Amino acid sequence: xxxxxxxxxxxxxxxxxxxxxxxxxxxxxxxxxxxxxxxxxxxxxxxxxxxxxxxxxxxxxxxxxxxxxxxxxxxxxxxxxxxxxxxxxxxxxxxxxxxxxxxxxxxxxxxxxxxxxxxxxxxxxxxxxxxxxxxxxxxxxxxxxxxxxxxxxxxxxxxxxxxxxxxxxxxxxxxxxxxxxxxxxxxxxxxxxxxxxxxxxxxxxxxxxxxxxxxxxxxxxxxxxxxxxxxxxxxxxxxxxxxxxxxxxxxxxxxxxxxxxxxxxxxxxxxxxxxxxxxxxxxxxxxxxxxxxxxxxxxxxxxxxxxxxxxxxxxxxxxxxxxxxxxxxxxxxxxxxxxxxxxxxxxxxxxxxxxxxxxxxxxxxxxxxxxxxxxxxxxxxxxxxxxxxxxxxxxxxxxxxxxxxxxxxxxxxxxxxxxxxxxxxxxxxxxxxxxxxxxxxxxxxxxxxxxxxxxxxxxxxxxxxxxxxxxxxxxxxxxxxxxxxxxxxxxxxxxxxxxxxxxxxxxxxxxxxxxxxxxxxxxxxxxxxxxxxxxxxxxxxxxxxxxxxxxxxxxxxxxxxxxxxxxxxxxxxxxxxxxxxxxxxxxxxxxxxxxxxxxxxxxxxxxxxxxxxxxxxxxxxxxxxxxxxxxxxxxxxxxxxxxxxxxxxxxxxxxxxxxxxxxxxxxxxxxxxxxxxxxxxxxxxxxxxxxxxxxxxxxxxxxxxxxxxxxxxxxxxxxxxxxxxxxxxxxxxxxxxxxxxxxxxxxxxxxxxxxxxxxxxxxxxxxx
Amino acid sequence: xxxxxxxxxxxxxxxxxxxxxxxxxxxxxxxxxxxxxxxxxxxxxxxxxxxxxxxxxxxxxxxxxxxxxxxxxxxxxxxxxxxxxxxxxxxxxxxxxxxxxxxxxxxxxxxxxxxxxxxxxxxxxxxxxxxxxxxxxxxxxxxxxxxxxxxxxxxxxxxxxxxxxxxxxxxxxxxxxxxxxxxxxxxxxxxxxxxxxxxxxxxxxxxxxxxxxxxxxxx
Numbered sequence: 010x011x012x013x014x015x016x017x018x019x020x021x022x023x024x025x026x027x028x029x030x031x032x033x034x035x036x037x038x039x040x041x042x043x044x045x046x047x048x049x050x051x052x053x054x055x056x057x058x059x060x061x062x063x064x065x066x067x068x069x070x071x072x073x074x075x076x077x078x079x080x081x082x083x084x085x086x087x088x089x090x091x092x093x094x095x096x097x098x099x100x101x102x103x104x105x106x107x108x109x110x111x112x113x114x115x116x117x118x119x120x121x122x123x124x125x126x127x128x129x130x131x132x133x134x135x136x137x138x139x140x141x142x143x144x145x146x147x148x149x150x151x152x153x154x155x156x157x158x159x160x161x162x163x164x165x166x167x168x169x170x171x172x173x174x175x176x177x178x179x180x181x182x183x184x185x186x187x188x189x190x191x192x193x194x195x196x197x198x199x200x201x202x203x204x205x206x207x208x209x210x211x212x213x214x215x216x217x218x219x220x221x222x223x224x225x226x227x228x229x230x231x232x233x234x235x236x237x238x239x240x241x242x243x244x245x246x247x248x249x250x251x252x253x254x255x256x257x258x259x260x261x262x263x264x265x266x267x268x269x270x271x272x273x274x275x276x277x278x279x280x281x282x283x284x285x286x287x288x289x290x291x292x293x294x295x296x297x298x299x300x301x302x303x304x305x306x307x308x309x310x311x312x313x314x315x316x317x318x319x320x321x322x323x324x325x326x327x328x329x330x331x332x333x334x335x336x337x338x339x340x341x342x343x344x345x346x347x348x349x350x351x352x353x354x355x356x357x358x359x360x361x362x363x364x365x366x367x368x369x370x371x372x373x374x375x376x377x378x379x380x381x382x383x384x385x386x387x388x389x390x391x392x393x394x395x396x397x398x399x400x401x402x403x404x405x406x407x408x409x410x411x412x413x414x415x416x417x418x419x420x421x422x423x424x425x426x427x428x429x430x431x432x433x434x435x436x437x438x439x440x441x442x443x444x445x446x447x448x449x450x451x452x453x454x455x456x457x458x459x460x461x462x463x464x465x466x467x468x469x470x471x472x473x474x475x476x477x478x479x480x481x482x483x484x485x486x487x488x489x490x491x492x493x494x495x496x497x498x499x500x501x502x503x504x505x506x507x508x509x510x511x512x513x514x515x516x517x518x519x520x521x522x523x524x525x526x527x528x529x530x531x532x533x534x535x536x537x538x539x540x541x542x543x544x545x546x547x548x549x550x551x552x553x554x555x556x557x558x559x560x561x562x563x564x565x566x567x568x569x570x571x572x573x574x575x576x577x578x579x580x581x582x583x584x585x586x587x588x589x590x591x592x593x594x595x596x597x598x599x600x601x602x603x604x605x606x607x608x609x610x611x612x613x614x615x616x617x618x619x620x621x622x623x624x625x626x627x628x629x630x631x632x633x634x635x636x637x638x639x640x641x642x643x644x645x646x647x648x649x650x651x652x653x654x655x656x657x658x659x660x661x662x663x664x665x666x667x668x669x670x671x672x673x674x675x676x677x678x679x680x681x682x683x684x685x686x687x688x689x690x691x692x693x694x695x696x697x698x699x700x701x702x703x704x705x706x707x708x709x710x711x712x713x714x715x716x717x718x719x720x721x722x723x724x725x726x727x728x729x730x731x732x733x734x735x736x737x738x739x740x741x742x743x744x745x746x747x748x749x750x751x752x753x754x755x756x757x758x759x760x761x762x763x764x765x766x767x768x769x770x771x772x773x774x775x776x777x
Numbered sequence: 778x779x780x781x782x783x784x785x786x787x788x789x790x791x792x793x794x795x796x797x798x799x800x801x802x803x804x805x806x807x808x809x810x811x812x813x814x815x816x817x818x819x820x821x822x823x824x825x826x827x828x829x830x831x832x833x834x835x836x837x838x839x840x841x842x843x844x845x846x847x848x849x850x851x852x853x854x855x856x857x858x859x860x861x862x863x864x865x866x867x868x869x870x871x872x873x874x875x876x877x878x879x880x881x882x883x884x885x886x887x888x889x890x891x892x893x894x895x896x897x898x899x900x901x902x903x904x905x906x907x908x909x910x911x912x913x914x915x916x917x918x919x920x921x922x923x924x925x926x927x928x929x930x931x932x933x934x935x936x937x938x939x940x941x942x943x944x945x946x947x948x949x950x951x952x953x954x955x956x957x958x959x960x961x962x963x964x965x966x967x968x969x970x971x972x973x974x975x976x977x978x979x980x981x982x983x984x985x986x987x988x989x990x991x992x993x994x995x996x
Contacts, residue, residue: 120947215949433794437782447787451794483791509781516784 013117015093016339017045017109018185020086022079023100024052028358029231030100031061034069035360038347039369039404041465042109045096046339048089050074050082068342077234079178080194080203084325087193090185091339097204099179101231102128103355104224105463106371106404111224112182122187122216123208125176126224129416131355137414137425139228142220143175145205147263148256148273151175168273171263173212174219178204180226187216192324195258197316200235202251209259225463227416227423229355241293245281246302250309252277257317278310351402354421361421363402370403370762373460373469373487375453375477379409379424380655386679387472387494390531390556394470395422397557397755406466408456408477410449425460427452443513446475454480461486467766470529470758473497473539476514476521488526488769490761493535495676495697500589506623522546527765529554529758532698535676552761555701557754558682560746567663568688568742569735577608578728581665581689583658583680584672586632587618591671591694596636597717598671598724603646606728614661616652662687666734667727673714675699681709682749685741690734692723702749708741789819813847816840914941 019037023030030049037047048070051058062071072089074082087095094116098104108126115124130139145151146169181204191210194203208218236243253274260270285302288294294302348368353360374395378388388409395405399421411426418424427449434447460466470490471478474497482489497518501511522528522539528551530536540547580602584590592613599611619625619632628635633649640647653661662668668684669692677698681691691709693699705711710727712719727734782790796815820840827833916937919930 212946215946215951215953217943217946434790436790447791451791451798454795455798480791480795483788484795513782513787516782516787520784520788 018090018092022082027058035353096182102226123183123218125181140177145175147171196323246305246309253313352404375471393751397751482524491525493530531677554757557751585618587622598721601721614650688738688742690737
């Protein structure tokens with residue numbers, strides 16, 4: 010229970026954005042702070058906004074605004090607000106779960122009258138930060154000062170005489186009384202700068218606005234009557250109209266010289282004219298659009314100048330304020346069901362249709378690779394798990410590696426990319442990999458901290474590979490569930506690599522294992538291998554959960570036709586070209602197969618890894634070159650595809666007849682499942698977790714690892730019995746549907762996460 | 778780092794990095810103290826295990842530099858805390874001084890019929906009603922620290938500027954309120970003076986009447 014719980018009125022001004030509004034309202038259900046009402050001010054709509062709002066009857070106050078004017082719409086909301094604090098949020102945004110909690114914390118300070126949080130732009134190529142703690146001058150010169158705002162606040166460059174803290178209109182909150190005292194928003198601003206003008210007037214009235222560097226909202230820009238999202242199509246002169254007016258009104262009030270105000274106004278118009286000309290020369294605009302832009306710009310300029318110099322501000326009149334004094338308590342938005350609501354996909358608006366008996370979990374999954382940016386076993390496991398958990402109603406964040414900090418939403422899952430920052434652990438520079446691993450793990454920890462602060466993340470799940478969750482686990486901030494695939498130590502042993510780096514990397518793995526709250530091996534084989542490493546690791550609770558994938562529709566599977574008329578037969582290998590994946594065994598088996606069954610083709614898909622596994626150093630060439638040199642007679646039977654896209658991979662699975670992956674060790678073997686998905690018989694080795702996936706003689710054939718002869722015989726045995734191939738393929742598909750779907754995996758993980766969170770809370774209570 | 782690190786060493790390094798990152802502005806001082814404690818622990822361990830005197834000396838110097846940096850952080854922390862603490866004081870003190878209770882309580886003599894000491898009050902209050910009364914100017918003592926003195930000085934100035942920015946804004950708001958209060962008080966003084974005059978004249982009248990009645994009674 011908090012000491013100070015101000016009542017909030019969340020005002021949403023909306024116009025023709027019904028779908029975005031629906032997502033926003035669903036997201037507000039998940040707020041951790043419940044003392045708030047929602048007021049939706051609807052402009053002259055033409056879409057199904059009112060139908061969406063009718064679903065919230067008795068929970069949302071709906072008001073109408075006859076004109077498309079943001080400031081006027083905000084003022085209607087302000088006058089109707091019954092809360093102590095009025096918060097404004099864009100209708101195409103989704104707040105973080107602790108948004109109102111953060112704002113409430115700020116208003117505990119009686120000196121602060123206004124605040125605003127940061128804005129994340131959810132976009133695959135744009136930087137994550139759309140807005141963070143800026144300042145603005147009385148002439149409208151803006152600076153998004155980000156990290157250096159402290160030093161710049163004293164002497165920012167620009168002509169304006171006064172500078173004040175800036176908040177963004179999509180994420181701001183003010184004390185109701187303070188807003189009413191200054192007459193609310195100036196209704197001259199139809200769009201842009203209404204919040205800057207408000208903050209300027211608050212500053213003149215001696216009110217303090219303190220921008221926050223937390224409390225983010227995720228912005229999913231939607232098109233409006235003034236702009237088409239992520240294009241240059243828009244009525245941009247509306248900005249000039251607002252900014253010229255802003256510079257004149259606020260410049261005069263701040264005592265800026267007339268010459269500097271006029272210079273600023275011309276600067277604004279000049280900038281837009283230059284931009285329009287650029288758009289024309291780049292052929293992004295045609296001549297008609299250009300002329301329209303120039304005319305609009307000129308009209309906007311004169312409108313701003315005339316209203317700025319000669320017309321009074323359009324503020325809320327005191328008589329209207331008197332009638333608006335709140336006489337009733339707020340109409341609370343959240344009800345007893347809100348806490349059980351599954352989280353919607355902010356992009357598609359889809360909400361999982363599940364009935365939750367407990368509140369959804371807040372989960373963070375770590376994976377250095379994540380489709381579509383990277384492909385790779387762990388990335389694909391993680392993607393499937395994230396999707397499954399989302400469909401079970403949980404809110405899932407994935408942290409993955411990227412060139413820059415970004416956030417996107419995929420299948421209802423927030424995917425955050427975190428770049429490498431080599432700014433710590435300099436004492437480990439001699440251990441190249443370790444230095445990178447520790448720095449990346451720390452960068453992830455920093456991001457996890459942000460998510461804990463803003464989203465209330467409860468549990469982190471990290472793969473053991475690359476120990477991404479190491480720093481988080483050591484910090485004790487949250488319980489870390491470690492997902493166990495093939496360990497680095499096993500791979501180093503299999504590939505015969507023993508360096509100082511590998512020794513330290515094994516140590517890192519050991520630390521993460523010992524700091525884990527729960528272990529989830531993907532197979533019994535990996536569980537046995539890891540638990541034997543130390544007594545401490547053996548004592549950590551664990552549960553085997555095999556990975557799962559999305560079953561393809563029946564229409565897409567391609568079992569072998571009977572009677573068989575297909576020729577030549579295709580044998581597919583998928584995996585990195587390295588010793589551990591058994592590529593050399595396959596090379597050795599190919600001649601024997603071709604000699605006995607010439608009507609055949611081998612397709613080998615996967616990136617060459619000869620540099621990292623030491624083959625290149627040892628032989629002086631990569632794997633395809635090695636095959637072509639040593640087995641040149643059989644080169645025409647083999648196609649090397651290299652790394653393939655997801656679409657190509659699906660087509661390869663569909664078109665092959667036999668799938669082969671003779672890995673010397675696999676902790677599980679996702680590739681077998683992917684082939685089984687398309688009803689293909691599989692050939693693997695009796696090692697690691699493979700026998701848990703492939704039933705020998707039923708869904709495929711298992712041979713001893715490192716035995717090319719046995720491998721060739723297995724391939725030939727299937728080639729000579731098409732009926733068996735078909736039966737095994739269909740049996741494999743059936744086994745997948747029964748045991749290895751992503752929903753089965755997600756349900757098992759859900760139990761593990763709930764148990765882990767419960768134990769963590771119990772331990773925390775005991776520690777207190 | 779010479780030789781191979783142990784698991785314990787790696788965990789300690791991670792904990793230290795976490796500690797370094799755990800300096801939120803509001804818990805600045807606490808975080809510095811935690812770092813200092815950690816550094817002390819490390820120093821003790823390092824110097825205990827090192828045998829070579831030259832290596833020990835080198836380590837000692839590194840720790841000394843760390844100590845200096847920690848002291849610098851502590852100084853910064855103190856400055857921030859003192860500036861934060863002075864903020865409400867600055868606002869509260871001035872108006873309280875302006876409305877010192879002594880002047881008002883001196884009116885306890887009202888009932889005795891003594892005249893009010895009102896002549897000097899308005900000037901005292903009007904002094905505090907000037908709009909610039911609460912305005913603060915930059916006042917930073919030069920740092921005497923060698924080498925890093927300039928850095929410390931520039932940080933101090935930047936922090937002072939920030940605080941002054943908000944303090945002066947709050948000050949102007951408070952000055953406005955003070956002005957209104959002051960005007961009301963001055964108005965009250967006038968009313969009180971008038972009332973006192975009336976009381977005095979009525980007192981004089983009563984005395985006069987009493988004087989008239991007394992001889993009559995005696996008569």
